[in-house]
Amino acid sequence: MLPLEPKGDGPTYDLHEVQRLVGQGELTRLISNAAIFGADALLIDRDGIVDVVLSLEPQDFYKTMEAERCPGLWQDVYHRRSGEVELYIKLQIDHRGRAVVIQFKRR
Secondary structure (H helix, E strand, O other): OOOOOOOOOOOOOOHHHHHHHHHHOOOOEEEOHHHHHHHHHOOOOHHHHHHHHHHOOHHHEEEEEEOOOOOOOEEEEEEEEEOOEEEEEEEEEOOOOOEEEEEEEEO
16 A cells, blocks of 8 residues: 655655665566656666665655655655765655656756
């Protein structure tokens, strides 16, 4: 069941569960076009997106926010340094139980 509201001050979704889903492959993850375009601008491919998401640590969590297009669905935002670039990464688990990389761009 999807969280309908965030859990206090922390992330809505368990980071380890999101990473497990991302790491399993294309059946359990979705990388949005916005994330692909953002990563492409940084010369990062899909495998690079996956690698960065798998490297996230709980302390990289920034905030949780309600989805603009789907009210009632929450998204977790992480900031992570990759080389010289500070990244803005937005993640969620969708209604099908897949991890979704919604945004992946320069912060």
